[in-house]
Amino acid sequence: MASEPQLEAVKGAKVLMVGAGGIGCELLKTLALSGFQDIHIIDMDTIEVSNLNRQFLFRQCHVGQSKAKVARDAVLRFRPHINITPYHANVKDPEFNVDFFKQFNVVLNGLDNLDARRHVNRLCLAAEVPLVESGTTGFLGQVTVHVKGKTECYECQPKPIPKTYPICTITSTPSKFVHCIVWAKDLLFAKLFGDKNQDNDLNVHSGDADNASRHMEDVFDRSVDEDLEKYGQKIYDHVFGYNIEIALTNEETWRNRRKPTPIYIKDVLPDNLSGQNGNLENCTTEESAVSAMSSLGFKNSQDVWSLAESSKIFLEALRLFFEKRHKDIGNLTFDKDDQLAVEFVTAAANIRASSFGIPLHSLFEAKGIAGNIVHAVATTNAIIAGLIVIEAIKVLKDDYKNYRMTYCLEHPTRKMLLMPVVPFEANKSCYVCSETPLLLEINTHSSKLRDFIEKIVKNKLGMSSPLIMHGSTLIYEVGDDLEEDVAANYSLNLDKVLAELPTPVTSGTILTIEDLQQEFSCNINIKHREDFDEENEPDGMVLSGWTMASTEKDNRIMSNGESTSTALEMQGNTDDIEITAGEPIGLGGIKRKHSETSERLEEASLTHTGSSSANQAPPEDVDDNEEEDDLVLLDNDPEIGKKKRLK
Amino acid sequence: MDGEELTAQETALYDRQIRVWGADAQRRLSKSHILVSGLSGISVEFCKNIVLAGVGSLTLMDDRPVTDDVLQANFLFPPLESEYVGRSLGELCCESLKDFNPMVCVSVVKGDVAQFDGEFFDKFDAVVVSGCSFNTKKAVNEKCRKQSKRIAFFAVECRDSCGEIFVDLQNHSYMQKNSNVAAECLLSYPSLEEAIMIPWKGLPRRVTKLYFAMRVIEKFELLKERNPGEISMFDLPDVLKLSKELCEAQSLSESHISVALLERLLAAGRRECPPVCAVLGGFLGQEVIKALSGKGDPLKNFFYFDTADGKGVIEDISN
Numbered sequence: 032m033a034s035e036p037q038l039e040a041v042k043g044a045k046v047l048m049v050g051a052g053g054i055g056c057e058l059l060k061t062l063a064l065s066g067f068q069d070i071h072i073i074d075m076d077t078i079e080v081s082n083l084n085r086q087f088l089f090r091q092c093h094v095g096q097s098k099a100k101v102a103r104d105a106v107l108r109f110r111p112h113i114n115i116t117p118y119h120a121n122v123k124d125p126e127f128n129v130d131f132f133k134q135f136n137v138v139l140n141g142l143d144n145l146d147a148r149r150h151v152n153r154l155c156l157a158a159e160v161p162l163v164e165s166g167t168t169g170f171l172g173q174v175t176v177h178v179k180g181k182t183e184c185y186e187c188q189p190k191p192i193p194k195t196y197p198i199c200t201i202t203s204t205p206s207k208f209v210h211c212i213v214w215a216k217d218l219l220f221a222k223l224f225g226d227k228n229q230d231n232d233l234n235v236h237s238g239d240a241d242n243a244s245r246h247m248e249d250v251f252d253r254s255v256d257e258d259l260e261k262y263g264q265k266i267y268d269h270v271f272g273y274n275i276e277i278a279l280t281n282e283e284t285w286r287n288r289r290k291p292t293p294i295y296i297k298d299v300l301p302d303n304l305s306g307q308n309g310n311l312e313n314c315t316t317e318e319s320a321v322s323a324m325s326s327l328g329f330k331n332s333q334d335v336w337s338l339a340e341s342s343k344i345f346l347e348a349l350r351l352f353f354e355k356r357h358k359d360i361g362n363l364t365f366d367k368d369d370q371l372a373v374e375f376v377t378a379a380a381n382i383r384a385s386s387f388g389i390p391l392h393s394l395f396e397a398k399g400i401a402g403n404i405v406h407a408v409a410t411t412n413a414i415i416a417g418l419i420v421i422e423a424i425k426v427l428k429d430d431y432k433n434y435r436m437t438y439c440l441e442h443p444t445r446k447m448l449l450m451p452v453v454p455f456e457a458n459k460s461c462y463v464c465s466e467t468p469l470l471l472e473i474n475t476h477s478s479k480l481r482d483f484i485e486k487i488v489k490n491k492l493g494m495s496s497p498l499i500m501h502g503s504t505l506i507y508e509v510g511d512d513l514e515e516d517v518a519a520n521y522s523l524n525l526d527k528v529l530a531e532l533p534t535p536v537t538s539g540t541i542l543t544i545e546d547l548q549q550e551f552s553c554n555i556n557i558k559h560r561e562d563f564d565e566e567n568e569p570d571g572m573v574l575s576g577w578t579m580a581s582t583e584k585d586n587r588i589m590s591n592g593e594s595t596s597t598a599l600e601m602q603g604n605t606d607d608i609e610i611t612a613g614e615p616i617g618l619g620g621i622k623r624k625h626s627e628t629s630e631r632l633e634e635a636s637l638t639h640t641g642s643s644s645a646n647q648a649p650p651e652d653v654d655d656n657e658e659e660d661d662l663v664l665l666d667n668d669p670e671i672g673k674k675k676r677l678k
Numbered sequence: 679m680d681g682e683e684l685t686a687q688e689t690a691l692y693d694r695q696i697r698v699w700g701a702d703a704q705r706r707l708s709k710s711h712i713l714v715s716g717l718s719g720i721s722v723e724f725c726k727n728i729v730l731a732g733v734g735s736l737t738l739m740d741d742r743p744v745t746d747d748v749l750q751a752n753f754l755f756p757p758l759e760s761e762y763v764g765r766s767l768g769e770l771c772c773e774s775l776k777d778f779n780p781m782v783c784v785s786v787v788k789g790d791v792a793q794f795d796g797e798f799f800d801k802f803d804a805v806v807v808s809g810c811s812f813n814t815k816k817a818v819n820e821k822c823r824k825q826s827k828r829i830a831f832f833a834v835e836c837r838d839s840c841g842e843i844f845v846d847l848q849n850h851s852y853m854q855k856n857s858n859v860a861a862e863c864l865l866s867y868p869s870l871e872e873a874i875m876i877p878w879k880g881l882p883r884r885v886t887k888l889y890f891a892m893r894v895i896e897k898f899e900l901l902k903e904r905n906p907g908e909i910s911m912f913d914l915p916d917v918l919k920l921s922k923e924l925c926e927a928q929s930l931s932e933s934h935i936s937v938a939l940l941e942r943l944l945a946a947g948r949r950e951c952p953p954v955c956a957v958l959g960g961f962l963g964q965e966v967i968k969a970l971s972g973k974g975d976p977l978k979n980f981f982y983f984d985t986a987d988g989k990g991v992i993e994d995i996s997n
């Protein structure tokens with residue numbers, strides 16, 4: 032490995048690492064050991080206790096400090112003479128523009144979210160710097176290489192969409208525990224403790240919706256002198272009892288479903304009505320440490336509470352919020368590190384689950400679901416970091432014939448736990464790295480520019496500082512240095528419907544959308560359409576030619592965890608993993624590719640005789656005079672192989 | 679559930695990995711004792727992984743003085759040379775590892791692993807050896823097998839751009855989880871000696887060529903009484919001759935042992951490639967965690983990684 036030309040390539044290289052987390056710590060260490068001498072590293076995060084089991088460059092005493100800076104100092108301890116430049120910043124900050132990216136020979140991603148991955152992909156394309164992308168979840172991982180003109184870009188393939196659920200499943204017909212969690216967190220918790228002005232679908236749609244929602248307002252407002260205990264019981268009876276009764280009146284809903292049982296506090300805790308507070312002496316006075324579990328004497332977060340226990344914790348947590356954290360009420364959002372919030376959400380979700388006959392879960396499990404907590408182990412990160420360095424060295428030597436994307440598997444496929452695959456060629460209709468226009472169906476008479484920017488430009492195209500042009504006329508742009516009158520004009524435009532803009536956007540219009548920071552632009556063909564299906568096309572507009580997978584199309588409540596949650600259900604590989612986010616994914620393609628891979632591998636092993644491997648040059652160093660078994664071949668059709676694969 | 683519950687501190691620290699392998703597995707890990715002899719690049723990576731995972735204790739054995747040579751793929755030492763003069767590699771690594779996780783007890787035992795009797799190994803649940811002669815590996819493996827208690831044995835070697843892991847879990851039962859149905863499985867492992875005595879002709883046709891090339895180099899080092907990696911391109915003629923003899927004796931076509939691969943292994947010498955150490959140290963960590971926790975399908979019984987093709991392959995060399 033450390034042959035002379037290689038050592039030169041490594042020594043002279045200037046590399047950018049994005050992310051100093053699970054993969055990042057391992058990567059920085061392996062880069063330093065491998066002889067890299069000029070490493071820049073960007074990470075906006077600070078160190079948390081739950082990082083310490085795998086982010087081995089960090090210690091307890093570093094909690095709260097910048098990951099990028101502490102990682103640098105830790106690596107300089109064993110490689111004191113190399114240059115490591117840390118940036119405690121967001122990679123999306125404007126200082127990291129195309130010129131910044133151009134100074135590097137290769138960019139290595141160890142990121143935890145799709146958004147940042149897409150941003151870096153675009154900057155790498157614009158700066159023409161090769162990108163090595165990675166991700167892990169539990170024992171699974173993936174490393175891919177993206178080099179403009181040679182391989183596909185990160186966005187050429189569909190990415191799993193954030194896992195969301197139809198609103199009616201959450202409000203009326205939950206069938207899985209996660210539905211109860213989303214209800215407890217995004218509806219009930221938000222209603223009780225969050226911003227009062229936000230829309231909230233907590234009320235059940237019955238035949239008499241108006242009545243229900245009026246009743247609602249009355250219930251949730253607590254008058255100044257209302258007894259807290261009475262208030263808690265009233266909320267309990269309303270959301271777990273009354274609301275379910277209302278829902279039951281809608282017989283159509285339950286024709287083919289198991290009916291839920293209304294739950295009232297007097298049935299669950301008949302003795303509790305006299306009032307039984309937790310033991311507050313056990314509680315510390317520190318706000319962050321307020322806990323219903325400790326005040327009631329529950330210890331193990333792995334235990335599953337009974338309905339009665341959940342009900343006690345529900346009431347106690349509610350009481351503690353009003354008594355101990357009154358000033359937070361009205362501006363709380365769910366945070367997985369807020370113990371009391373997790374207790375409340377776990378208890379509420381379990382009570383709702385009881386009502387709907389769904390199995391109950393422990394606080395530990397509920398916290399994982401509600402917080403989209405990543406499954407992470409040090410070993411997978413170490414393996415993936417090693418593979419990133421191996422690919423980075425190939426990139427630096429311009430050894431593109433040997434570029435591989437590698438899957439790290441939990442269960443062997445054809446004896447392999449590390450499965451290298453030849454990278455795909457760029458997707459000719461990728462809206463990011465090719466110039467193919469997108470098509471947007473939209474009602475140009477009723478959709479405002481603001482909706483278009485939020486739903487399409489930001490959410491779907493992932494642009495953060497967009498500029499929108501109609502021909503040569505600027506309709507909208509984001510920037511700090513705009514003239515006052517220009518800015519005023521843009522904000523006027525925001526509330527206009529498309530057809531009534533100064534330069535009207537109508538069927539047949541082509542809009543050009545640019546992100547100056549990402550140096551990325553694309554065209555959108557506009558097509559007017561009158562009606563959209565509320566459940567299936569909730570945005571009121573449909574973008575096509577866009578590669579985000581749309582496996583589920585219904586109206587959704589986006590579970591607003593700390594990062595974009597994504598379902599990653601890799602067939603046959605994981606039954607433990609249901610909801611993941613962060614570190615692992617953005618792995619984006621792994622779902623599609625991996626499932627496709629296993630399918631195709633199966634096909635291949637059935638029909639593939641080895642002869643079609645002639646299309647694939649085996650890696651040079653492998654001295655192999657038998658019929659190959661050294662290269663994984665995904666396509667059993669040689670023609671497909673030729674088209675899709677790098678040659 | 680065996681034993682006490684995890685403390686709140688443990689639950690907080692190990693939160694993310696408990697979500698991968700469960701609280702029971704974490705409890706079993708925290709009661710496990712591991713011996714590592716030979717602090718090569720792979721074993722250093724392994725030590726980091728297993729200390730982070732939260733085993734009960736880790737015992738290190740490596741009396742070598744600290745030189746630049748032994749530190750090429752090592753990140754477990756202090757910045758100032760003055761801090762490591764006169765101390766063994768084991769002692770230095772021990773200090774750094776303690777720092778990684780205060781809940782794991784890390785210590786050093788002086789001496790040569792080959793000199794210890796069977797009783798010594800009884801204290802451990804898993805033993806990992808690296809950088810010692812084939813005879814030492816074989817002897818330690820046999821001592822582990824002779825104890826009444828089951829001791830998992832692992833031997834690892836990195837030869838620059840490729841490497842090998844050998845696993846002997848004796849009779850290992852574990853819970854296999856298939857589409858949510860847990861089933862108890864039993865695997866029987868051969869010892870290192872039994873495995874490599876299996877006639878080459880009887881092996882599956884697609885066994886990786888690295889398996890054969892490693893055996894040739896191993897045999898060569900054994901015959902010349904050298905430690906792993908004490909070889910160079912000067913040995914090529916002798917190694918080719920030996921390779922030919924072995925193939926003839928085993929009636930295996932010589933094409934199974936590629937000259938280019940032997941050349942790579944010889945040229946590697948004692949050099950270890952850090953990314954390869956990271957990959958193999960990662961897999962070794964996972965396998966030891968599986969062996970200790972009884973959770974997850976363990977690999978049987980050889981694992982290979984080679985940067986030339988990028989594959990990580992399991993080979994089952996048993997009867």
Ligand SMILES: [Zn+2]
Nearest residue numbers: 184187461464
């Ligand atoms: Zn693309």
